[in-house]
Amino acid sequence: MKRIYLLLTLWVTCQAACLPTALVFAQGTNPVPKDAVVESIIKEATENSQLEKLGHELMDVIGPRLVGSPQMQQAHDWAVATYKGWNITARNEKWGEWRGWERGVSHIDMVAPRVKSLEGMQLAWSPGTNGKTVTADVVILPEVADSAAFRKWLPSAKGKFVLISMNQPTGRPDYNWQEFGTKESFEKMKKDRDAQTEAWANRLRKTGYNARGLPLALEKAGAAGVVMSYWSKGFGANKIFGAYTKSIPTIDISLEDYGLLYRLAESGHTPRISVKADAKETGVSPTFNTIGEIRGTEKPNEYVILSAHFDSWDGGSGATDNGTGTLVMMEAMRILKKVYPNPKRTILVGHWGSEEQGLNGSRAFVEDHPEIVQNIQAVFNQDNGTGRVVNLTGQGFLNSYEYLTRWLSKVPEPIRTPIETTFPGAPGAGGSDFASFVAAGAPAFSLSSLSWSYGTYTWHTNRDTYDKIVFDDVRSNAILAAILAYQASEDPAKTSREKSILPADSKGVPAAWPEPRKPIRRGGLD
Template sequence: MKRNSFLAMSAVFFAAQMTLVNAQTKSEEKLNPIVQSFVNEVNNNSQLENMAYELLDGIGPRLVGTPEMLAANNYTADKLKSWGIDANLQQFGTWKGWQRGITHVDLVYPRTKTLSATQLAWSPATKKTVEAEVVILPKASSKAEFDKWLPSAKGKIVLMAQYQKIGRSDEQIKEFATPELYEKLKAEKEQAKKDFADYIKTIGYDNTTLPEAFEKAGAAGIAISNWTGIHSTNRIFGAKTKSIPMFDIDLEDYGMLYRMAEKGAKPRIKVDAQSKVLPEAKSFNTIGIIKGSEKPNEYVILSAHLDSWDGAQGATDNGTGTLTMLETMRILKKYYPNPKRTIVVGLWGSEEQGLNGSRGFVADNPEIIKGVQAVFNQDNGTGRVVDISGQGFKDSYAYIGRWLDAAPKKVKDQIKSTFPGMPGGGGSDHASFVAAGVPGFSLSSLNWGYFGYTWHTTKDTYDKIVFDELKNNVILTATLAYMASEDPEFTSREKRVMPNDDKGAVTKWPEVREPKRSSKDY
């Protein structure tokens, strides 16, 4: 055998040996058998994609007060029951009933073009197709001057939002512009934003009272463009009108209409915005329970909000959190059917209007709240969990550390933690429990562009879900729930010494807030 051939064979043998050693090292991670069963089930029999199709494509967005929200409540309860989990709908209030129909907006003069538009949540419908001239806000230096102009809005579609000269994201401008041009465009954008805010203040109105003024003046409709700063992505919230349609137009089309109106072209559009005002609707949380075998009056709660805004499917806010908690309950029931403590899943309604579902649950279930071991909440997007804060509980490091240690290395190594951290005052449903002194933890995920791209936007759709990331989160959540249930100790609720704020006063622990039980309170 030639020496070179021998060296080549040796290199191949060494590489093979290293591959075997690496494979053995990976396989030698010794997990708790129950945790290992979670991992195997998630990797080999995941139901996430099937449920995503049924919930997001089949039912769609889940705005409080709509038939779709009730359908989502029933779907999740039925899904839990199909796995042998006790489930029910727990009413916490009512909300104004409404159902979205089609939105069709066309430019008909000075040329024809179908525009990209969406009516806002709870918008009144057009009784028939409305055709009207589009106008922009007038130059006015006082409220009196603006009010003098208001009657001319009668029969018109008013463009109420700020005009954006450039529809490119800051990141794209920074990538391609010279440093000097970037700073110039940035300064111009900031000045335009300030000028518009100053204008609204000068005319004496705000985002609520201005639509009311247009409606009173007899406007045919109101159009806005609530641009996120990312190409073709707008946020969709609620209408501020009672009798005329209020809708959002994508930035590109909105800007075209604005320029036409500004240049005196007198553009006209046709608007067909269909929706139904329905009777007052009951608002529910979906609750699922796996009864504890040894400590049934102590509870581990899995938390996610089921409702969404309805500019899109509500996929990452919070379809992904809902899917994660449903899949976690499925595998817990399958591989850990007799937990020591009772495991509860809460899929909350009306989170988007102020954490109403979870606040209602806290208020309406004092005996459960008294016995809560821990709450694990997931809300912010499709990414893998990378952060868990102690939420201000002094001893949270000890028990969260014990529970997290049981998770697979590739899952727990992604996570940084802050202990004891500060208590969450809002933002998502764990805060409802934290305010009540209950250890509630946010499983905060890598955002994958969540806040700029999918949070409450027209792009929060199924295709933005990364299912491998959700599988990671199911393994983590199931492990934490299992360990919290098995822990021989009841978690300490001792709160940290709160620091001083920037004015030298001691920061206060968040107060328990009552839910809004009706849209009349909203």
């Protein structure tokens, strides 16, 4: 009997020792299987990350990706070549055309009443100075009684650079005032700023022109150029958008240097600046989406889509809007191809063009590919900065809780726990490319990130550069995206598209689901 007991003990011990490494025991008695693909995703992402290399190539070497620019085309071609280097099928798919424009050097100097180089740049699509340096006095947009009085003043703008932005009363962000100022001084500053902001809005209104029409009126009057400063409410950060002028430069100058010019002009010291702005019109440029594909083996006509817009504004290098989202999805695709090369469903990645001008690339894809849209299992989109994902909502899909929480349960606890979920949530009508798919009724979700002062310091600013990327957070997001794509691909069931009843308005009528919107397919050309 003792010998039998020993043999039985040895057999049990052997069975425990010989359990597959893909099994791990929980605190209870039942073994909990570990997922070998999930473990491989984590291992590849942490031990063989390509994020820094990809980020350097995209943000430093190629740079910003303004729609219609040569850099945008270069980025598309780079992405296709990179995917092909990973044995991932990829293509550039044309969806429209855009005004072609290439930024050159902006050099702005104050030459009177003293000499100082100024921090600033021309806006996107601004006319250049034709290789010349334009030197002229600076004047402030006048305070007038009404539009008739402004029209009477307009000839005075001829040959002048005209300041059209309010002079900010402080270059310190509010958080800096809160930390160091007295409560009384902070409140006084805000009250004065509010009054000044209202007064400047009234000044603009009395010209009879809106923000688009005013620069054109100054251009028609013969102004040498339009000078503005769109402060982003943070140290050194300005928003850099597009110009409306057709023949004279529109330049944005830092808060500090703009305030200098404004105060000198206001006090009668007549500042004079020299501007050399190189820019090249490059004709009609085709616009593309870059699409990568890992073909499904069992359900190839059902799709999981990883999504991020590829274009950017060009004040910085488009690092956190949306270079980081691009890196997340490229890295996720690379990892999936290596550790999960034969997915059940087809996994696509979409790098969309012209998101910044109205989600045009993704709207075009939705319009051009109904056969894909009707068979989407899930779309995962990331587009609001470098931070780790901390929010996920069901976008109004009634049963999204069931499958999203199940997929999330496979994500490592340190990545999963900070994510706040809201179900069923409300459908996003805009903001980023997931909304193009939601409007078409496809389950599409935004992987929403921790701020890292995104809205102030990097969103559409001159400070959106490589050094603002937090690679540990981006790496975490790549792991998340890859695991969610894997789980969505493997799920035995097709995801439900049933929509929740949206909250009623004041009359008791339920809100309507967003409707698909047509893309702009000819930008800046008509």
